[in-house]
Amino acid sequence: MNRARSEIEMRARFDQIRYAQVWEDADVLLAALRVTPGDTVVSIASAGDNALALLTRRPARVIAVDLSAAQLACVRLRVAAYRTLSHAELLELMGSRPSVRRGDLLSRVAHTLGAEDQAFWAVRREDVIRHGAAGAGRFENYFRLFRTRLLPLVHGRATVDALLQPRAPDQRAAFYNRRWNSLRWRWLLKTFFSRLVMGRLGRDPAFFDHAEGGLAEQVARLTRHALVDQDPSQNPYLTWILTGRHGEALPLALRPEYFEVIRDNLDRLELRCAAFEVLADEGVYADAFNLSDVFEYMSPQAHTDAYAAVLASARADARIVYWNMMAPRRAPEAMRARIRTDDTLERALHARDKAFFYRDLVIETVA
Numbered sequence: 454m455n456r457a458r459s460e461i462e463m464r465a466r467f468d469q470i471r472y473a474q475v476w477e478d479a480d481v482l483l484a485a486l487r488v489t490p491g492d493t494v495v496s497i498a499s500a501g502d503n504a505l506a507l508l509t510r511r512p513a514r515v516i517a518v519d520l521s522a523a524q525l526a527c528v529r530l531r532v533a534a535y536r537t538l539s540h541a542e543l544l545e546l547m548g549s550r551p552s553v554r555r556g557d558l559l560s561r562v563a564h565t566l567g568a569e570d571q572a573f574w575a576v577r578r579e580d581v582i583r584h585g586a587a588g589a590g591r592f593e594n595y596f597r598l599f600r601t602r603l604l605p606l607v608h609g610r611a612t613v614d615a616l617l618q619p620r621a622p623d624q625r626a627a628f629y630n631r632r633w634n635s636l637r638w639r640w641l642l643k644t645f646f647s648r649l650v651m652g653r654l655g656r657d658p659a660f661f662d663h664a665e666g667g668l669a670e671q672v673a674r675l676t677r678h679a680l681v682d683q684d685p686s687q688n689p690y691l692t693w694i695l696t697g698r699h700g701e702a703l704p705l706a707l708r709p710e711y712f713e714v715i716r717d718n719l720d721r722l723e724l725r726c727a728a729f730e731v732l733a734d735e736g737v738y739a740d741a742f743n744l745s746d747v748f749e750y751m752s753p754q755a756h757t758d759a760y761a762a763v764l765a766s767a768r769a770d771a772r773i774v775y776w777n778m779m780a781p782r783r784a785p786e787a788m789r790a791r792i793r794t795d796d797t798l799e800r801a802l803h804a805r806d807k808a809f810f811y812r813d814l815v816i817e818t819v820a
Contacts (some may be wrong), residue, residue, distance in 0.1 A: 469523055469591060470500075470523045470524065470526075470527060470577070470589055470590040471523070472590050472592050473500055473527060473586060473588055473589045474500050474587035474588075474593065474693075475499045475500050475501070475502035476592070476690060476808050477503060477746075477776060477808050477811075478690070478704075478806050478808040479502065479503045479704055479705035479706060480807070481806045481807075481808075482507075482743055482774060483507070483509070483510065485816045486507075486741045486743060486772050486774050487772060488507060488510040488512050488740070488741050489740075490510070490512065490513075491512065491513050492512040492739075492740040493512065493513055493516070493739045493740055494507050494514065494516070494739060494740065494741045494742070494743065495516050495742045495743070495766070496515055496517050496742075496743040497517070497729065497747060498517035498518060498519035498524055498525055498528050498724065499519065499527075499745060500524060500528065500587070500590070501517065501524075501527055501531045501532070502705075503706070503743060504517040504528065504722060504743075505532075505706040505715050505722070506705045508714070508715050508718040508721060508722060511714075511718060512721065514723060515721055515723065516723045516732065517722060517725070518725045518726075518728070518729045519725075519726065522726055523573070525724050526573045527586070527590075528722075529566060529570055530562060530563075530566070530570070530574065530586060531586075532719055532722065533562045533566055534546055534547075534558075534562045534586075535712070535715055535716045536565070536716065536719065537562050537565055538561070540712040543712070544703075544707060545558060546558040546581075546585065546586055547585050547587040547707065548584055548586065548698060548699075549587065550698060550699075552585075555582045555585065556581075556582045559574065559581050584597070587693075588697065593693075596694045597697065599645055600694065603645060606641075607635065607637040607641050608638070612632060613695050613696070616680065616685055616695070617685050617686050617692060617695065618686060620684075620686075622681070622682070625680065625684070626681050629677065629680050629681050634677070639673065642672055642673045642676065646672040671778075671779070671812060672810055675809045675810055675812075676810075678809055679691055679807070679809035683807065686701075687702045687807070688702060688807045688809075689703055689704050689807065690704075690808050690809070691807070691809070729742075729744070729747075729759075729762070730758070730759050731762075732762075732766050733762045733763075738768050739767060739768065739771060740771050740772070741772045741773075742767070742771065742772070742773045742774065742775075743775075744774065744775035746775060746778055746811070747759075748775055748777070748780075748782035749778060749779060749780035753785075756782055760785050760788060761788065764791060764819065768819070769819060770819060771818070772816065772817070772818055773816075773818070774814075774815065774816050775815050776811040776813065776814055776815070777812050778811050778812055781813065784817055791819060792817045792818065792819065793818045793820050794816065794818075795816055795818070798816055799814055799815065799816050
């Protein structure tokens with residue numbers, strides 16, 4: 454059961470903050486997982502936003518697992534921030550809102566952490582002050598290069614601000630066709646969102662080992678969906694990419710109406726520096742699994758082994774949710790008799806997914 458873990462650990466680095474915020478839509482995740490009070494949920498930790506969002510459904514346990522100690526340090530910082538700060542201060546520390554006191558907020562929160570985490574965040578203090586804790590990762594820096602160095606060569610600030618204004622669907626299409634989708638914009642998408650550039654500056658190159666198809670073409674198609682079919686003014690992920698903050702639209706875990714319920718349920722969150730596959734060997738049985746996009750990093754055999762481990766720790770009717778960006782992954786053929794899928798729900802939720810760059814959303818139920 455450890456094959457998938459050793460495979461990805463040998464090919465990718467886990468000693469840095471790769472994602473300082475979670476780039477999967479928690480609204481879609483919660484609608485897909487249908488977590489109820491008393492459930493046990495296994496979640497890929499990443500930076501912690503969606504593990505915290507799951508607490509709004511008051512499960513008995515959320516077990517957040519990650520191979521990266523750096524990612525778990527991001528989760529612990531968030532947990533401490535919810536306990537220490539007001540909601541407005543939390544948004545400033547994360548970078549969702551501008552702030553002139555981010556260093557003081559970080560000091561207050563770090564003071565409640567252990568010595569190892571204090572040292573971790575002391576090294577990254579200037580990054581947090583400048584960009585927010587949610588902007589201090591490799592992937593966020595990739596978008597920052599896009600926003601500050603290249604996007605101004607294509608669209609000025611006024612055009613970006615205009616894009617993020619609320620409009621009716623026909624008005625969004627007209628704006629996109631007349632003002633946004635220029636030759637320079639298409640060139641920028643093709644160049645900056647290629648596998649080569651994203652592998653060097655954003656994701657680890659090893660994460661593309663099993664990818665299929667053209668990344669730039671996929672990003673161009675899905676970006677149009679986010680700018681025209683969806684409402685850009687309501688998309689926190691797009692707003693961060695274009696402005697460096699979340700604006701008025703916030704990811705679920707950062708919305709004011711959920712602040713108190715998350716804070717009140719933090720004791721239900723458990724952090725594990727491990728591969729999710731080991732939980733079955735430890736006798737963990739779960740009702741729901743948020744697996745991010747981990748399967749697309751795996752070879753077909755490693756994917757089969759990892760999926761078997763999920764089934765071994767899944768209770769009857771457990772829900773399994775994950776995303777695919779470049780590698781098509783679904784339940785392995787030998788295990789599909791044990792799985793039910795809901796194609797209608799998948800299509801409906803994928804259409805409204807604000808983390809628009811994923812090719813596929815997978816929702817499976819253990820039969």
